[in-house]
Amino acid sequence: MSVLPTPSQTVGPFYGYALPFAGGGDVVPAGHPDAVTIRGVVHDGAGEPIPDALLEFWTGPGAPGSMRRDPTSGRVIGRDGVTLTGFGRVPTDADGSYTVRVARPGPMQYVSVCVFARGLLHHLYTRVYLDGDAAGADFGSLSAARRATLVATPEREGVWRFDVHLQGAEETVFLEFG
Amino acid sequence: MAAGQQTEQPAEQAAGPATVQPVPDQASVDVEIAEWRLRYEKHLADGGARQNHPDRAYAAYHSTALRHPTQPLVAVADPEALELSGPVFGVTDVTDLDRDLTRQHNGEPLGERITVSGRVLDRDGRPVRGQLVEIWQANASGRYAHQRDQHPAPLDPNFSGVGRCLTDDQGAYSFTTIKPGAYPWRNHLNAWRPAHIHFSLFGEAFTQRLVTQMYFPGDPLFAYDPILQSVTDDAARARLVAAYVHELSQPEFALGYRWDIVLDGPGATWMEEGR
Numbered sequence: 001m002s003v004l005p006t007p008s009q010t011v012g013p014f015y016g017y018a019l020p021f022a023g024g025g026d027v028v029p030a031g032h033p034d035a036v037t038i039r040g041v042v043h044d045g046a047g048e049p050i051p052d053a054l055l056e057f058w059t060g061p062g063a064p065g066s067m068r069r070d071p072t073s074g075r076v077i078g079r080d081g082v083t084l085t086g087f088g089r090v091p092t093d094a095d096g097s098y099t100v101r102v103a104r105p106g107p108m109q110y111v112s113v114c115v116f117a118r119g120l121l122h123h124l125y126t127r128v129y130l131d132g133d134a135a136g137a138d139f140g141s142l143s144a145a146r147r148a149t150l151v152a153t154p155e156r157e158g159v160w161r162f163d164v165h166l167q168g169a170e171e172t173v174f175l176e177f178g
Numbered sequence: 179m180a181a182g183q184q185t186e187q188p189a190e191q192a193a194g195p196a197t198v199q200p201v202p203d204q205a206s207v208d209v210e211i212a213e214w215r216l217r218y219e220k221h222l223a224d225g226g227a228r229q230n231h232p233d234r235a236y237a238a239y240h241s242t243a244l245r246h247p248t249q250p251l252v253a254v255a256d257p258e259a260l261e262l263s264g265p266v267f268g269v270t271d272v273t274d275l276d277r278d279l280t281r282q283h284n285g286e287p288l289g290e291r292i293t294v295s296g297r298v299l300d301r302d303g304r305p306v307r308g309q310l311v312e313i314w315q316a317n318a319s320g321r322y323a324h325q326r327d328q329h330p331a332p333l334d335p336n337f338s339g340v341g342r343c344l345t346d347d348q349g350a351y352s353f354t355t356i357k358p359g360a361y362p363w364r365n366h367l368n369a370w371r372p373a374h375i376h377f378s379l380f381g382e383a384f385t386q387r388l389v390t391q392m393y394f395p396g397d398p399l400f401a402y403d404p405i406l407q408s409v410t411d412d413a414a415r416a417r418l419v420a421a422y423v424h425e426l427s428q429p430e431f432a433l434g435y436r437w438d439i440v441l442d443g444p445g446a447t448w449m450e451e452g453r
Contacts, residue, residue, distance in 0.1 A: 003303045005442035006417050007409045008231045009391040010239075012376060014322045018314030018340045019378060045244035058384045060260055064268025074273045074282075087265035108260045114387055119241030121232035121408050123389060124251075125261065142252065166245050176251040177261055177385040178444030 008122040013052050015116070020054070020091045021067040023078035025100040027059060027088040032103060037159045038111070038128055038152060039099040042092050044119075045167030049096020053117035055164075057088035059102050109134035110150075115164060115174075124174040128152050128162045142173065149173050202240070202366040204402060210238035211407045218410035230414045230442065238404035240365055262444060264384040267310040267344060277343040279315075279355035287337035289318025289356030291432040294420065297349040298379060298439045300386065305349025306441060312342045312378040313353060320359030320373075329362055354432065360399060372399035372406060377439065385443035392437050393419045 011019075028035050042053040066085040070077045079085065090098045102111055110127040129135040132151045139147050149172045152160035165172050214236060218229065234246035254261070280287055294313075298306040316322045316339060319331040323338050341353050361371040374391040381387070393406060400406055409415040417440075426434020 003299060003301055003440045004414070004417065005230050005301060005440045006388065006390055007414050008388060009376075009405060009408075009418070011378075011389045012391075013326060014324045015314060015376065015378075017324055017338065018312060018376070045248075048244075050245070056387070058260065058263075058265060060263055062263065062266045064266055065270050066265065066267065068270045069273050069276075071273060074275055085265065108258075110260065112261050112384055114384065116389055117245055119239070119243075119245035121234050121236060121239065121242060121246075121405075123387060124234075124247065125385075138256070139252065146249075167247055171247055171249050173249070174247050174251050175254050175261075177254050177259065 010118060010121050011054055011116040011123075013118040015054060016052075016091060020089060021076045021078065024066075024089040025098070026079060027057060027086065027100060027102040028084065029079075029081045030101065032101075034103040035101055035158065036104045036130065037099060037101045038162050039097065039155075039159065040152075040161050040163040041096045042098065042115070042117070042164045043096065043166065043168070043170075045165075045171075047165075047168060049092070050117055050166070051092055051094045051096055053092040053096070053098075053115060053120075053164075055090050055092070055098050055100070056114040056116075057090075057100050057102060058112040058114070059086045059088075059105065060108070062086040105130060110138075113164075115166070117166070120166065124166070125177070126150065126164065126172050126174050128160075130154075130160060139173070146173055204366060204368055207238050207366045207369070207404055208402075211404060214238065214407075214410055228414070229411055232408035233410070236404070236408040239408055240404075261384040264380060264382060264386065266308075267380070268308070269344075271310065272342050272344055277341055277351075277353050279313075279337065279339060279341045279353065281354075282338055282340075283336040285336040287317065287334050287356050289334075289337075289359075291354070292357050292435055293352060293354050293426060293428070293432050294375065294392065294435045294437060295350065295352035295426065296420075296436050296438040298345050298351060298381075298441065299349055300381060300441055300445045301443075302445075303440075304445075305347070306345055306379075306381050306386075307347050307349055309345050309380045309382075310342060310378075311345060311351045313340070313355075313375050315339045315355065315375045316358040316361050316373075318356050318359050320361045322361070331359070357394065357433075360397075365404060370399050370402065372397040372403050379439060379441060381441040381443070381445060383443065383445050386441040386445060387443075388439070388441050390439075391418065394435070395419055395422055
């Protein structure tokens with residue numbers, strides 16, 4: 001590592017007209033045989049919803065085409081419904097909620113999440129596991145209560161709940177790499 | 179940041195008894211900035227490592243208070259981790275015009291036309307090729323084309339302030355835009371952000387993701403801004419400031435700025451190379 005990195009800065013409140021794109025949460029199309037919908041609310045340390053967070057989801061394996069552009073008008077026309085790009089991006093709503101539809105996690109058992117927000121100076125990584133045993137295998141050293149923050153709760157057929165707490169008693173486990 | 183602060187501050191006041199919290203002023207923020215600088219200098223003096231990124235708990239930027247984790251991050255050492263790969267983008271995701279923020283409307287935007295160009299590298303100095311660079315910014319008057327920015331500066335019908343491009347085989351990117359104005363916000367009384375352009379970058383791995391802000395050299399607001407000052411290491415903070423490069427200026431057209439970006443985090447080839 002010979003070169004020093006560029007520091008992070010907050011995404012601020014005004015990313016909304018730049019980063020989100022139509023269909024950003026549709027990582028797989030509706031009706032995909034392995035589709036699961038993950039939804040939840042991003043909370044601050046007082047338990048209040050955060051209306052200006054941005055979540056990115058990475059499932060692999062990855063191909064271009066998440067934000068396809070119309071070559072005539074330049075507007076975003078979104079995914080082609082066939083190519084699996086593995087990448088999702090959704091801003092939270094005014095009530096702090098988000099929804100993303102991904103393929104049920106394969107061998108890796110989890111979906112990777114990157115959290116940005118106004119007031120957050122450096123993004124945070126976490127993971128969504130649908131299976132508590134898989135989270136236990138990867139994070140056996142954590143207390144059961146902490147580990148539970150990485151596991152989504154089934155809500156109904158095909159829909160899972162995963163809240164993010166940036167701070168507080170239910171603070172989500174956040175990860176670092178390398 | 180205006181609207182968010184508006185909603186947060188009254189809530190805090192309502193929670194207390196009859197006493198009304200005074201709105202913090204620049205002097206009190208200056209004290210907070212100085213305290214964190216001293217804390218960092220002591221950390222270095224005690225043999226601590228240099229910190230390239232802001233502390234998420236940095237107090238002078240008041241919105242961090244309830245939005246930073248207090249538990250330590252959990253280290254992931256799995257060489258097969260999904261995060262060591264990352265999203266890819268291609269020619270379908272951008273158009274050639276996206277890099278020119280002055281050509282997105284029928285007329286030309288007001289302001290000082292500039293180019294911002296540079297390279298995106300990883301920690302080993304290798305170019306990040308074919309990856310997506312996204313930018314957004316205020317217009318020349320310091321106003322964002324965003325519903326939540328309602329401060330009394332004019333919108334520019336010929337400027338949206340959004341651009342994107344892919345890096346080339348050398349990791350190079352370039353944008354043509356206008357120099358953004360200073361932006362007032364409500365972190366404290368009379369708070370002004372130095373002119374800045376927001377950048378979003380992808381590397382080969384999701385671990386290399388970066389969202390940051392580029393500043394312009396010599397801005398008199400640097401010392402007053404808790405977001406820039408949240409990078410307490412002087413050398414690291416200097417890496418957020420672009421260089422004016424006269425050779426990059428174009429006669430009777432635009433002033434040229436150069437800003438190279440280095441993505442932190444282990445790359446896709448990190449573990450393969452045994453480091």
